[in-house]
Amino acid sequence: MTNQNLVVHDVKSCINTIVEMAVSISNLPMLTSTEVPESLVVLDGIFGKKILKRIDDGGGKGGAKVNAWIDSMRASSPTRTKSSLPVSQDQHLSSWAIHHPSAINMFDQIINKSKDKQIIIFLDYDGTLSPIVADPDKAFMTKKMRATVKDIAKHFPTAIVSGRRRDKVYKFVRLAELYYAGSHGMDIKGPTKSQGSKKGNQAAPFQPASQFLPMINEVYKILLEKTKCVEGAKVENNKFCLSVHFRCVDEKSWGALAEQVRLVLNQYPKLKLTEGRKVLEIRPTIKWDKGKALEFLLRSLGFANSKDVFPIYIGDDRTDEDAFKVLRRRGQGAGILVSKVAKETEASYTLQDPSEVEQFLRRLVDWKRGSNESGRRVE
Numbered sequence: 001m002t003n004q005n006l007v008v009h010d011v012k013s014c015i016n017t018i019v020e021m022a023v024s025i026s027n028l029p030m031l032t033s034t035e036v037p038e039s040l041v042v043l044d045g046i047f048g049k050k051i052l053k054r055i056d057d058g059g060g061k062g063g064a065k066v067n068a069w070i071d072s073m074r075a076s077s078p079t080r081t082k083s084s085l086p087v088s089q090d091q092h093l094s095s096w097a098i099h100h101p102s103a104i105n106m107f108d109q110i111i112n113k114s115k116d117k118q119i120i121i122f123l124d125y126d127g128t129l130s131p132i133v134a135d136p137d138k139a140f141m142t143k144k145m146r147a148t149v150k151d152i153a154k155h156f157p158t159a160i161v162s163g164r165r166r167d168k169v170y171k172f173v174r175l176a177e178l179y180y181a182g183s184h185g186m187d188i189k190g191p192t193k194s195q196g197s198k199k200g201n202q203a204a205p206f207q208p209a210s211q212f213l214p215m216i217n218e219v220y221k222i223l224l225e226k227t228k229c230v231e232g233a234k235v236e237n238n239k240f241c242l243s244v245h246f247r248c249v250d251e252k253s254w255g256a257l258a259e260q261v262r263l264v265l266n267q268y269p270k271l272k273l274t275e276g277r278k279v280l281e282i283r284p285t286i287k288w289d290k291g292k293a294l295e296f297l298l299r300s301l302g303f304a305n306s307k308d309v310f311p312i313y314i315g316d317d318r319t320d321e322d323a324f325k326v327l328r329r330r331g332q333g334a335g336i337l338v339s340k341v342a343k344e345t346e347a348s349y350t351l352q353d354p355s356e357v358e359q360f361l362r363r364l365v366d367w368k369r370g371s372n373e374s375g376r377r378v379e
């Protein structure tokens with residue numbers, strides 16, 4: 001195939017996508033947004049003022065859904081310096097900080113609560129161990145962070161719980177002594193290397209959504225095709241779920257991209273969508289999330305109904321809230337939200353960014369080393 005053929009194919013595919021969007025818009029009374037997506041302005045040039053008028057009139061379920069997704073992503077956006085809470089609630093910011101204090105400032109209190117209990121560490125990856133960067137394939141953690149996580153795993157059972165596919169998050173972290181829960185916990189595997197020995201758990205991974213694999217692959221291919229007209233859009237296959245990244249998409253085009261996702265998802269009622277930091281995530285409708293993954297791992301480690309466990313879960317995104325809720329319900333451990341702004345959260349404590357996460361984990365390592373040494377002195 002010549003380059004010219006490729007260009008012709010791409011143009012045809014883009015025109016098809018635009019026509020599909022136009023048909024969808026003219027068939028459904030939707031979009032209540034006051035902000036008209038750029039691509040719809042293009043459509044308006046092709047099909048006349050009817051489309052923009054329909055958007056202004058609004059009121060349809062599809063448009064409301066797209067707007068809700070975008071609002072939710074904006075609220076989670078790390079580039080925003082303002083609180084995601086309404087302006088009228090700004091006066092409650094100080095009270096939010098009081099109710100969700102810094103985990104570093106409250107370190108001694110957290111340690112006191114964990115007294116005589118087994119601490120288990122659960123860590124999200126993006127935005128928690130690594131910064132959110134424009135290209136999700138380059139979300140590397142620092143050497144310092146990796147060394148700290150390695151030290152943490154020497155002292156406590158440690159799991160990475162990520163929306164990414166398990167093999168991909170492993171390539172970022174490269175520590176065989178950790179538990180990995182990829183695809184929002186839908187793909188869990190124990191350490192392939194135990195502390196102090198090369199022998200680890202060789203058991204097959206736990207994959208509660210394996211029957212959805214063909215459907216996820218099918219939707220991945222369709223989304224790749226449908227989103228390539230939106231500049232900067234990136235679709236990531238996380239094995240049991242998909243991510244549509246908005247990080248490199250101009251905010252004016254967010255509506256057009258979200259609309260494409262909605263149109264595709266309409267054809268797959270067995271899949272659902274959740275919003276995150278500049279990302280829309282598509283996953284099976286099974287009742288499984290990061291909270292269920294946390295409970296599964298606690299069960300696997302022998303702490304299903306134990307009072308002698310103190311799980312510490314650190315995460316930055318909406319999907320981590322399921323894990324924070326589990327800790328609240330169990331009345332155990334510490335949920336720590338990574339955020340610079342006030343957000344509605346079930347977490348008890350906060351850390352500002354990955355560098356504070358590293359400081360907190362390092363302090364935990366130092367405390368554990370200190371308490372081990374003083375224990376030896378007493379013996």
Ligand SMILES: [Mg+2]
Nearest residue numbers: 124126127317
């Ligand atoms: Mg995250």
